[in-house]
Amino acid sequence: MIKLRLKRFGKKREASFRLVATNSTSRRDGRPLQELGFYNPRTKEARLDAEAIRHRLSQGAQPTDSVRSLLEKGGLIEKTIRPAEIVGKQKQAEARDAAAKQAAKEAAEAKAAEAAAAKEAAEAATAEAAAAAAEPSADEAPAEA
Secondary structure (H helix, E strand, O other): EEEEEEEEEOOOEEEEEEEEEEEEOOOOOOOEEEEEEEEEEEOOOOEOOOHHHHHHHHOOOEOHHHHHHHHHHHHHOOOOOOOOHHHHHHHHHHHHHHHHHHHHHHHHHHHHHHHHHHHHHHHHHHHHHHHHHOOOOOHHHHHHH
């Protein structure tokens, strides 16, 4: 199978890449079948031989992920979303929804507990007021005797 991949060249720590068509079993920097372009990641410069790339793609050549992104930026192929990305985004959306439901449930429980505590406090206050009204105070007891 023919692969479109990046072949590294340049100085140490100052890499540049050539876009090449090569056999999928050959080494990264081995002799390519054809050189199709150039990419410098430091300056983001990319020069692509569009006609040769289209020819290789029509023959069934498979680009690597990094080459695919370069070709998408260059407008040579349409941006496609891989099935793994779709599944991952669906799982993330489901996780967000579940977290939102859990947070809403916890907030509702906290609000209910707060309302119950307020109701108990109000009942205790009314019971205390009723008890105080039923018992005569210490000041009134000696006055009646």
